[in-house]
Amino acid sequence: MKNDQAGDRPRDPQHVYANPLEPTVSPILALGVYWSMLTFDQGNGRLFPGGSQYDRFRKQLGRTFNQDDVSNEHKRRAVKPDEIGSTHSLRKGAATFASSGSTACPSSTTVNLRAGWSLGGVQNTCLRYEAAGDMHVGRTVTGLPTDSHTFACLPPHFSSCDDQVEQAISIAFPGYPGSNHYILEYALASLDHHREYLKKTLPASHGLFCTPLFTTNTMLNKLADRLQGGTLQPHHESTLRPTGVPLYVAILSNMASL
Numbered sequence: 333m334k335n336d337q338a339g340d341r342p343r344d345p346q347h348v349y350a351n352p353l354e355p356t357v358s359p360i361l362a363l364g365v366y367w368s369m370l371t372f373d374q375g376n377g378r379l380f381p382g383g384s385q386y387d388r389f390r391k392q393l394g395r396t397f398n399q400d401d402v403s404n405e406h407k408r409r410a411v412k413p414d415e416i417g418s419t420h421s422l423r424k425g426a427a428t429f430a431s432s433g434s435t436a437c438p439s440s441t442t443v444n445l446r447a448g449w450s451l452g453g454v455q456n457t458c459l460r461y462e463a464a465g466d467m468h469v470g471r472t473v474t475g476l477p478t479d480s481h482t483f484a485c486l487p488p489h490f491s492s493c494d495d496q497v498e499q500a501i502s503i504a505f506p507g508y509p510g511s512n513h514y515i516l517e518y519a520l521a522s523l524d525h526h527r528e529y530l531k532k533t534l535p536a537s538h539g540l541f542c543t544p545l546f547t548t549n550t551m552l553n554k555l556a557d558r559l560q561g562g563t564l565q566p567h568h569e570s571t572l573r574p575t576g577v578p579l580y581v582a583i584l585s586n587m588a589s590l
Contacts, residue, residue, distance in 0.1 A: 344445060347470035347576065350487035350518065352562035355526045356533075357475045360487060364519035365530075368504050368543050372512075423447055426473050434478040436580060438468045446470075467576025481584035484574040486561035487518055488525035491571060500555055504545040520545075524555045525562050 350360035373381040382388070396402060397413040406413055431443045442465030444451060476483045490497050501508070501516050504523070508516055523530070523545065530540065540546060560570045577585075 344466060346446065347467045349470045349474045349476070349576070350522055351474045351476055352485060352488055352522075352525065353477070353482060354475050355522075355529050358522065358526075359474060360518050361522040361526055363515070364523040365540055367508070367516070367519060368523065368545055369539050372505075372507050372509060430469050430472045433472070436478060436578065438465055438472055442466055442469050446473075465576075468578060469576075471576045478581075481581060481588040483581045484577040484585050486570055486572050486574055488521040488562040489518055489560055489570075489572060490521055490555070490558045491560050492558065493517055494558075496554055497558065500545070500551055503548075503551070504543065520555070521559060521561070524552050525559055527552055 348359050351358040355361050393416075394413070397406065397416070403413070427443050427447045430446070431437050431440060437443075441451070446466055446469045471483060472478060476485065497517065497520070501513070501520055504520055505516050527546075534540060545551065561572065
């Protein structure tokens with residue numbers, strides 16, 4: 333895909349993957365929880381309504397750091413909370429983890445592209461070297477284990493999008509934009525797949541359990557019969573195939589299936 337001549341507006345897709353092994357940090361599950369509790373902003377189409385996103389995020393992160401257990405852990409590790417928290421440093425931290433977190437990291441080119449750092453010249457306009465490597469970066473930064481065949485695990489998803497799934501999406505995410513439908517299938521599947529985790533982790537008074545999806549358990553039970561991916565079954569039993577998987581992980585996956 334060719335970018336604009338100046339190379340100022342790259343159109344490379346940024347792949348976001350679920351992490352069914354660690355639901356605490358799974359972006360798809362987080363989107364499912366967020367979207368099921370809040371309405372969509374039909375006016376401007378923004379994912380997160382309101383302004384000052386950076387400042388709001390910084391303040392929320394600061395409140396998290398002030399929690400006793402988090403604060404004590406920072407002290408134990410001699411980490412100063414006020415040195416953590418800017419969006420810029422978080423991007424650098426993610427790039428450092430992706431490029432230095434294992435002995436089989438994504439290439440520096442793909443990490444730079446994902447971080448939005450210019451490569452200069454024709455590379456930013458016509459030649460997007462290793463652009464498909466963003467899938468590898470996406471799997472890495474979502475926290476999937478790079479030294480295991482489970483790095484190639486599939487997200488929780490439905491075997492098909494039938495009337496039952498369509499009805500559940502409209503109930504769980506009322507007023508959703510049509511362009512988000514495919515993403516919402518995965519968000520709904522993650523909510524169903526991790527519902528026991530959510531019940532154990534979140535307080536009983538959490539707003540998620542007041543949503544129509546969780547007040548009608550029969551719906552989740554019916555959807556569970558259609559679930560695939562996650563840690564449920566091997567890839568050959570699913571309608572999807574993993575992307576962003578380096579060759580060594582493919583070898584590990586084949587060995588694990590023997």
